[in-house]
Amino acid sequence: MRFHTRKWVKPEDLNPNGTLFGGRLLEWIDEEAALYSIIQLENPKTVTKYISEIDFQSSAKQGDIVEIGIQVIKFGTASLTLKCEVRNKMTRKPIIKVDKIVMVSLDEHGKAKPHGKTQVEFVKDRLADE
Structure with a gap:
């Protein structure tokens, strides 16, 4: 899992x-x-469709630094399924885990739009191709 944000x-x-x-x-x-999904699917019209059961494992207090990790589980036709973990940056102790988040790419009419993606891409690699 890659931790992107603190x-x-x-x-x-x-x-x-x-x-x-x-x-x-x-x-x-x-x-x-x-x-994460907007960048992966290259579509600013990407929305949250579903968030599974969440599991609060510990807490955080004022002054703590937490980091948010995202991992791709599956690419659908118009969707991207992720899992997420938030942990304390200093102790690495998990705070919360979410097993499934489904994000959907939409067209200009708000309908599901196929994105054609099949694997994680990094922006640096896209830029290298240009």
């Missing part, structure tokens, strides 16, 4: 218990999955 847990990210609010963490995960 977030610093700030006071506005906390719940009344003084730990990272789960809703904020899910927002970060959804945004990371969207950005």
